[in-house]
Amino acid sequence: MPLPPGLTESDFSDLLAEFRQAVGSGYVYSSDEHLQGYRDGVSPLYQTDQEPVPSAAVAPANVEEVQQVIQIANRYRVPFWVNSTGKNFGYGGPAGVVNGTVNLDLKRMNRILEVNEANAYALVEPGVSFFEMYRYLRERNIKLWLDVPSPGWGSIIGNTIEYGLGYTDQGQRVNFLCGMEVVLPNGEVMRTGQGAIPGGVSWQHYRRSIGPRIDELFCQTNYGVVTKMGIWLRPEPPAYLACSIMTDRNEKIIPLIDTMRPLRLGGIINNNATLYRFPFVQEGEENPDNPGGWNNRVAFYGLEGVVKQHWEHVQDAYNDAMPGTTFASNLYTTPYDLDSLGRSPDRLMAGIPSLGSSLHKTYFSMALPFDGQAAWDLILLLDEASKRHGRRYFGMAHHVETPHEMVTTSSALLRPGDDEYNQTTMRMIRDWIVSTGEKGLGPYRVSTPYMDDAMAQFSFNNHRLLRFYEELKDVIDPNGIMAPGKNGIWPRHMRENRA
Amino acid sequence: MNRTLILRTGLPFALLLLANGAAAQDELIERGRTVYADWCAICHAPGEGATRILEERYQGALPAVVDQRTDLAEELIVARVRTWVAPQMPPFRQSEVSDADLEAVIAYLKRNDE
Numbered sequence: 001m002p003l004p005p006g007l008t009e010s011d012f013s014d015l016l017a018e019f020r021q022a023v024g025s026g027y028v029y030s031s032d033e034h035l036q037g038y039r040d041g042v043s044p045l046y047q048t049d050q051e052p053v054p055s056a057a058v059a060p061a062n063v064e065e066v067q068q069v070i071q072i073a074n075r076y077r078v079p080f081w082v083n084s085t086g087k088n089f090g091y092g093g094p095a096g097v098v099n100g101t102v103n104l105d106l107k108r109m110n111r112i113l114e115v116n117e118a119n120a121y122a123l124v125e126p127g128v129s130f131f132e133m134y135r136y137l138r139e140r141n142i143k144l145w146l147d148v149p150s151p152g153w154g155s156i157i158g159n160t161i162e163y164g165l166g167y168t169d170q171g172q173r174v175n176f177l178c179g180m181e182v183v184l185p186n187g188e189v190m191r192t193g194q195g196a197i198p199g200g201v202s203w204q205h206y207r208r209s210i211g212p213r214i215d216e217l218f219c220q221t222n223y224g225v226v227t228k229m230g231i232w233l234r235p236e237p238p239a240y241l242a243c244s245i246m247t248d249r250n251e252k253i254i255p256l257i258d259t260m261r262p263l264r265l266g267g268i269i270n271n272n273a274t275l276y277r278f279p280f281v282q283e284g285e286e287n288p289d290n291p292g293g294w295n296n297r298v299a300f301y302g303l304e305g306v307v308k309q310h311w312e313h314v315q316d317a318y319n320d321a322m323p324g325t326t327f328a329s330n331l332y333t334t335p336y337d338l339d340s341l342g343r344s345p346d347r348l349m350a351g352i353p354s355l356g357s358s359l360h361k362t363y364f365s366m367a368l369p370f371d372g373q374a375a376w377d378l379i380l381l382l383d384e385a386s387k388r389h390g391r392r393y394f395g396m397a398h399h400v401e402t403p404h405e406m407v408t409t410s411s412a413l414l415r416p417g418d419d420e421y422n423q424t425t426m427r428m429i430r431d432w433i434v435s436t437g438e439k440g441l442g443p444y445r446v447s448t449p450y451m452d453d454a455m456a457q458f459s460f461n462n463h464r465l466l467r468f469y470e471e472l473k474d475v476i477d478p479n480g481i482m483a484p485g486k487n488g489i490w491p492r493h494m495r496e497n498r499a
Numbered sequence: 500m501n502r503t504l505i506l507r508t509g510l511p512f513a514l515l516l517l518a519n520g521a522a523a524q525d526e527l528i529e530r531g532r533t534v535y536a537d538w539c540a541i542c543h544a545p546g547e548g549a550t551r552i553l554e555e556r557y558q559g560a561l562p563a564v565v566d567q568r569t570d571l572a573e574e575l576i577v578a579r580v581r582t583w584v585a586p587q588m589p590p591f592r593q594s595e596v597s598d599a600d601l602e603a604v605i606a607y608l609k610r611n612d613e
Contacts, residue, residue, distance in 0.1 A: 026593075027593075027594070029592075029593060033582075034585060034592075034593060036581060036582050036590045037581070037589070037590040037591060037592035037593075037595075038592065039583070041583035041589060041590075042589075046583075052584050057592070058592070059594040061591075085595075086592065087589070089589065093589070094592075102558075105592065105594050107592065107594040107595055127594075131541060152541070153541065355541050355542050355548050356548075357549065362588070450612060
């Protein structure tokens with residue numbers, strides 16, 4: 001494994017000894033075998049000479065140990081990358097951008113510190129996964145539902161601060177985080193919002209302090225290590241109605257979205273309603289006679305009579321706009337037997353975590369206006385780029401996070417060990433990023449190899465936004481050690497590394 | 500088992516040690532069952548993603564549910580848990596599944612080996 005940038009073998013040995021002193025010898029890893037799990041096997045760069053490989057990993061058990069590790073890293077000027085559970089596959093997994101980075105592994109910090117059923121919130125550490133929280137709630141018969149992404153092995157904190165999405169009416173989960181504890185890159189601990197008051201009793205109730213709310217400074221950035229986070233949950237609804245609205249043609253995405261918009265704006269549809277191609281078409285399995293239509297997954301939560309009435313209204317709206325649309329629904333009421341949902345797609349909109357997404361895809365996700373034509377134009381643009389590169393993309397889904405916008409997740413297949421294939425896939429994704437940027441569209445989230453390309457699209461007034469981010473970086477992290485290159489934000493001494 | 504110890508202490512104590520050994524092994528298997536449920540079953544339980552992939556691969560020649568297998572070598576289990584298996588299975592780090600957890604999972608997966 002490589003040495004951290006700028007360190008000799010002897011320095012590195014001293015560094016590891018200090019880490020062992022801080023967290024215990026069993027929780028510092030530097031052998032090839034132990035570092036396998038800190039590499040991104042789903043990266044197009046995996047096992048190439050461009051792969052950023054960690055030099056070591058260190059797994060603290062509590063916030064005091066995180067502070068010590070960061071103080072040591074400052075003394076040695078060693079860059080570190082943070083992972084909470086390291087399952088962010090397709091977007092970079094646990095691995096960093098710079099070769100030789102030390103991986104700060106927070107999985108051992110896996111305590112659910114509080115669940116308040118009356119006020120519907122939880123306070124968690126970064127190692128807590130969606131599966132673990134779900135089990136905790138069910139085993140104690142706590143009648144709260146959790147919003148989950150489709151792979152449930154990720155960290156609640158990690159996924160939320162990467163702007164991960166769920167499928168319920170709390171699907172834009174970052175808007176439901178309430179209060180953070182952060183270890184800053186100089187090793188100091190800070191609490192945000194009401195947590196800044198010693199003994200602040202409203203930390204998980206009220207999201208601001210006096211002055212600006214700064215929690216999102218720690219989302220998709222490299223300004224601090226989030227060691228605690230409050231997350232609002234939702235009370236178990238008396239009824240849950242899971243619905244599908246199905247079309248038979250690709251182009252029908254335009255009226256499908258435009259019909260949904262007033263329903264979403266008007267509060268009839270409230271969940272992160274997802275549109276995806278059905279059936280999924282895998283590379284090499286395209287059938288021109290059955291290109292597939294769009295399936296819109298919608299959920300209603302509330303009183304049984306009300307959710308049924310809303311669903312009838314929604315069906316009427318789609319029938320008026322799109323005769324021939326087909327519908328399906330399943331009604332669930334209290335007392336719920338959530339296990340009975342089995343592998344049903346209904347379980348995601350009920351906040352039941354699962355796995356099932358296949359690995360070995362690299363993701364590229366966009367933010368879009370809530371507009372059918374915008375979605376269709378994006379499909380045509382991505383199609384055109386994929387034809388230029390001879391690579392089929394698939395898995396494109398539109399997530400209607402809020403009444404005002406959608407994000408789309410697209411992915412392209414990788415082939416383990418086939419460098420030429422993977423390089424072409426990367427060129428296609430870079431082409432997508434530039435082509436969409438020229439149309440005024442920006443990424444919502446990208447994998448580590450494309451972070452500089454993505455940030456480069458936000459270039460108004462000579463990249464003023466990025467320069468602002470980096471001015472903050474230089475103040476908050478003067479030694480430039482935390483997650484260099486994260487989303488294109490580089491410390492001063494590494495800016496020549498920018499792709 | 501230490502033969503000298505058996506000779507010195509007599510058979511009852513030796514049987515007690517054997518019984519303790521069996522109890523310890525049972526305890527290890529039970530711990531492995533819990534670790535398997537927490538970490539492996541999310542993908543390897545009946546109907547889950549890895550099971551469906553293995554069903555397709557084995558076509559009935561082997562059980563697709565991993566904890567129904569009776570032929571898994573210890574080395575294979577360690578390799579699957581600790582290294583990338585492209586294209587589907589990521590490794591699990593020591594901070595997730597410790598070496599002691601892994602030892603328990605091995606005992607659990609080999610509990611029915613012939």
